[in-house]
Amino acid sequence: MPCRGTPPSPRYFHSCCLYGNKMYAYGGYSGSERLADMYAYDFETNHWSEVDCTNGDCPSGRSSLVAQVYENSLYIFGGYNGVHVLNDFYKFRLKPVSVPPPALVQDLQKLINRPELCDVTFLVEGKEIHANRAILAVRSEYFKVMLFSGGMRESIQMTCGGSDMDSDYSPPIELKDVSHPVFLKVLEYLYTDSICDTSLEVGVPLLIASERFMLDRLKALCEDNIRREISVENVIGIFIASHRHNAIGLKDIALEFILKNLNDPTVMVG
Structure with missing residues (x-):
């Protein structure tokens, strides 16, 4: 995997825990000494950084330890320092406040x-x-x-x-020329900026509604959903609908599918 920043030195018998979008590694054995440092790897940025764990009472260097994340803190228990098997217990607060996910x-x-x-x-x-x-x-x-x-x-x-x-x-x-389930899908998009569980039976009418209500992003989402369900049985209907409603991206995909399957009689029959 790509890595940026300063990665931890080579080691084994260290602890490793996941918290949010980061992986935390603590301690371990380098082959010559037991380590007492902590590093975090950010999966979104591919960046290593050392975590300051010198505030307060810090554990001594150790390997073969147990570590576990609970709520917004990392807990470390026991391990081996090269001389003694340890039974001490430490807590590192990873975030000052535990913030719930957005809702x-x-x-x-x-x-x-x-x-x-x-x-x-x-x-x-x-x-x-x-x-x-x-x-x-x-x-x-x-x-x-x-x-x-x-x-x-x-x-x-x-x-x-x-x-x-x-x-x-x-x-x-009163709204005419739009079905009840399709208009509910329009509202779902307007309130959440996304749509889910859209079958082909709903996708094409929703594409038509998105053009009527001038919702370009919804139109693009419909095109993307419909293209995933293109088959020799429905491609002609999809091509005609995309042409009528100016869904250029979907029209190009349908045309390309038709050209690749010219020898299939099902496509020609439509």
Whole structure:
């Protein structure tokens, strides 16, 4: 593996533990002495660095020790110093504070289709889907215009009490030419910037919807998912759909697949 920085000196019978994106190596035997130094290897940067473990009570040089990470600290127990078998116990704090992993995407996803947390309702295939105006507007120019610059202005005024109607009432916005599961996928992308578990049956309609709602990244994600499922049975349909909806990358992939399989009668039949 590529290595940068200053790697530890040659040794064996040392400890080795993983924490986050780093590997920590402590102690060991060089062939002539028991070592008492610690090094960290960062898997993201391929960089070795020495860890200062001289603060406070430090273990003496040793080999054949036991080390284990728990929460945000490294614990070292026992070992052999060349004369005695040891039974001392040490703790190194690897981080001043244990920070939980980010959860923003998961939390935002919980907002999708939650009526009690949403302020706009869409009607798709006769079913209501609930969302948040602000999130849709900042993520999509299409929805920004729809919700804040067009026909929705009257609904906003009604919500603010500019009508005799119930102040909590806002009529749903009917969306045509898009299916219920496909629009839920559109919202999944708008809230999380990704899509998952997209079959070919959903991928092509989602590609069409991404063009309608002017979501270039979603369109590219759809193209990438669809290309993985291209076969002699469906390539003609995919080629036609990509041509109609200006999915140039997918169209090129489909055309290349067709040219490679010209002798297959299934492709020609389409």
